[in-house]
Amino acid sequence: MRIVTYRHEGRERSGVLRDGTVFPFVDDADVLHVITNGLVDVAKTGTPLAGVRLLAPLRPPSVRDFVAFEEHVEGVRRSIDGSAGVPEAWYDAPTFYFTNPHAVYGPGDDIPFPAASVARDFELEVAAIAGPGGTIFGYTIFNDFSARDLQGREMKVNLGPAKGKDFASSLGPWIVTADELDPYKKDGFLDLWCVAEVNGAEVGRDLLGNMGWTFETMLAYAARDSIVRPGDVLGSGTVGNGGCLAELWGRNGTQDPPPLKDGDEVTLTVEGIGSLTNRITSGHVTAPLAKVRRRDQAKARSERQD
Structure with a gap:
């Protein structure tokens, strides 16, 4: 099942996408209500997808972004601070940071980078949406936009990323419920091809199944000694093999491909989503x-x- 949030005729609504038509939830239930309380009825009549404006599929209570791909860690460390290899601490547990749930954008939205940033980057990720009782409700695509120049400076203080990350991320185009992606599971991992394009040219491609931990393990770790609520977003971390520009910069020794600039379009595509x-x-x-x-x-x- 595909669950969407959209704007139509001046109203923001949520519903189910079926065969190119959006059917709204009855009683104007939103996605967070459905995740927390279970599916509700949908209207019998709908609107063609082409006639609505898709929004971010939900407003998450929190966003944890993990770093579950060794290849990404190795490349970005070399790019950001010149370090080689993967820290041994990475292998101990699925590390994450919190990013800004109030700066989440949706499909087709413009992404306002800090004006002073000149090392602008995307990050190709998949996000799991937490459900009740330690379950995973579904999945969506997650772009963790990054101002690498700001990130490099602030992480020298060993508290980051912060301003290099908190200006924008995007989710969409919809949430695919977990049961739909079960056929892609292999040894607990989702074998989905993930592709990143800038202005129509492919710059990265990797299997989501190359993660070091399953989403279930990351969810369990996030909840350890803490609280995870339905609707919380857990990012996979950036895929390897060009899942972001900084990884390629680290491997190539130069900013090639070049940083993002005004007007560039970034498209992330994930199989099954x-x-x-x-x-x-x-x-x-x-x-x-x-x-x-x-x-x-x-x-x-x-x-x-004195």
Whole structure:
């Protein structure tokens, strides 16, 4: 089953996509309600998909983004800070970071990068949507947009990624319920081909099944000593073999292919799910920050002695 959120005749609604037609949920139930409480009835009449504007399929309560592909880790480390190989700590557990659930865009949306960023990148991922009771409700495509120049600076403080990531990510085009993708499972992993294109030219292709951990393991780890709620998004991490530009930069030693620029279109396609396209733009130019107040060490010592 494919579950969508869309705008039609000035209204935002959610429903089910069947044979090219969107049928809205009754009583205007939204996707988060359906994930939490179970499927509800749909209207008997629908609207052709071509006649609606697809939106991000849900507004997630939280977004955890994992890093489950060794090849991606190796390439990006070399690109960001010149390090080689994969840290041994990566093999201990499926590491993740939290990104911004309030800056989630949908299919066809323009993505406003920080205006000052010149190392703009996409990241090809699949996201699992948490269901009730530690289950996985479904899957969608996830683009974790990255300002690599901002990311490289802030991660020197060993607290990141932060501003290099929190400006935008996109989900879509819809949620495919977990049962539909069961035929693709092999030893617990989803063997789905994932392809990234920039302006129609392929730059990356990999199997989702090359993940180091299954989504079920990542979900269990996220819930350990913590709380995962229905509708929470868990990103797979970026696939290898060109799932992002930074991985290729690290392997090639130069920014080839070049960073994204205004007007570029990024299309991510995942077997069994669909395609998600976004266009790159620049956000508003921001004012300079106030200068940091540096600590006067001599004065601080003197004050402590007094």
